[in-house]
Amino acid sequence: MSDITSAASAGPAATEPPLPLLERLGFRGASGVGEAGWLRTLLAAIVSLLYFFPVLWIILTAFKTYDDVLAVRAKFIFTPTLDNFRQVFSRAYSVQGQVQDTGFTLAFINSIVTATISVTVALVIGTFAAFGFSRYPLKGNDTYLFIVLTTRMLPAIVVIIPIFLMFRVTGLAGTHLGIILLYTAFNLPFTIWMMKSFFDELSRDVEDAARIDGSSDARVFLKICLPQVVAGLAATAVFGLILTWNEFLFARLLSGVETRTVPVAMAQTIGGDIGVRWGLLAATETLFLIPVIIVTFALQNQLLRGVTFGTIKR
């Protein structure tokens, strides 16, 4: 039967069989090898492993003893230990020193709070701004879009000096508000550009239809446009989150003892009188990875749709 006749005669479509468990969990095409065949699948697996190897190595190292870490023949098989993880939270800073709290929990909370708030705020403001840029262009719209992006065009090290001065003058240095504001401002350009491209893709007819059906601009935005870019919101949020979560330079210079984030805390574990404690560092990194993996995994389906631009059906 041709497509046309089947489309024409399609009453209620045949009920599709339920997805296998793995696919429901988000593993796309996890069952079977797909159409690419074994060879290509194997090749993809090898490349993936190469990409994943550094992460895997860090996770393995986190479970090694000090001696195992330094073993000259790198060990893949060893007796795992949780010592490193314990030391992430409390340890002695010198050989004879007392065991004390490392403040890692605070840094972890700081990281979560600053990243969540700044990404969310940037997403809200950025989405409104992107819709504005897309639908109600200003005179010289592109110029504004360009200017918004300029701070992101330079290496961070270049813009840090004026920003440091701005923070000194305003007294924001070392405060939570300061670091959140900074990250929000950093996430905004990226959010605006991403979301604008999603809004640009939407069919204008749909919005015209909603207007004729009696909708105000606000209703068109909230009820019609926003639901169509959910995938875009997810993708933007994840990218923003990863960028913010891993940011080190600004956090190092502009946060204080109370407000430092995990990357800063991590850097401070390097050093001390017994050299770099690789196992400790790896354990910190492993813990640090968990939130990103959880978020990415939770949004995986949206993300896949979001990053493949131009998939919005008309």
Added chain:
Amino acid sequence: MSTIELRQLTKRFGRFTAVREVDLSVRAGEVVCLLGPSGCGKTTTLRLIAGLERPSSGDVLVAGKRVNDLKPEQRDIAMVFQFYALYPALSVRENIMFPLHYERLDVASARSRVARVAEILHLQDVLERRPGEISEGEKQRVAVGRSIVRTPTCFLFDEPLSRLDVELRESMRGQIKTVLTGLSKATVIVTHDQLEALTMADRIAIMRDGVIEQAASPHEVFARPANVFIASFIGTPQMNLLEARYDGFVDGRAAFDLQGDPVRLKVDPAVQRLPQGKVTLGIRPRALAPNGVASLETLTGRAELIEPMGAETLVHARTRSGREVRVVVPRDARVRVGETLHLKADLAQTHVFDGSGKAVRT
């Protein structure tokens, strides 16, 4: 009083004039088709009525009120878009229900309205699905459903059937006509398909280059085309348009010279007032009978190409002066390639257009 009225409506995009001084009125219960080739300004005219474009000059009146400065959402109009413009994130039910927030209905009566519309358009089974999960024909019906769920002052359709396959188009055409008849509202349909216009419209406004060339009943535009453009645009197969020289009246018949091929035809008496000179003769393929006898009153041509069309056969003949003439003959009239035909024209369907292309009629 007309429900939609356009007065000297003009829309310019930069230097380009898309719609030029259009006057048109649509009565309540009347279906008017805007017909024309692509780029003729018909969709722009529709968008001007809807308020999606602002006129450069002239007025749009809806229900007697000037609406130039009203936003689309304030005009109380329903429109069906060419690509349906369904709300992708909403279910079919929510799509149809969407315009009802205009009337601030409670949920129960809104749902019963949707149910009624779904019944009329046979959409009961797909109400919970998303637009991405239904067929093209169903999308079309949802778009129509969304427009008729309310009772606006008028309806606008932009190429409503262009995305459907032939079979579906025919049945939808009938369905839409039935629905529209039941509503008896002022309706404007934009189409480039003359069959659609001829079958659905009470009146057809044919546009070219932003200008309405003729606005009349389907019968009128077919039987009495105002100019050469209308004559060539309406009717399949296309009307034969033969350039000729008018030489005056002889024995109550107009004498024409078809490039050395003299004919005398019974034509509209108004032709007598025409000065001698260049004219265009328009004769529909179905108005030529192939069984005449050789005389000054018949066109003579040799059959070159025979195209059976089912009930009838289309014959392409060539006159002695080398002009192609299309003739439609009944299926049982067995014309063979190479045969000489003496074509006799029907007076009522012979049109004379003057040098500027305007029809000459009493």
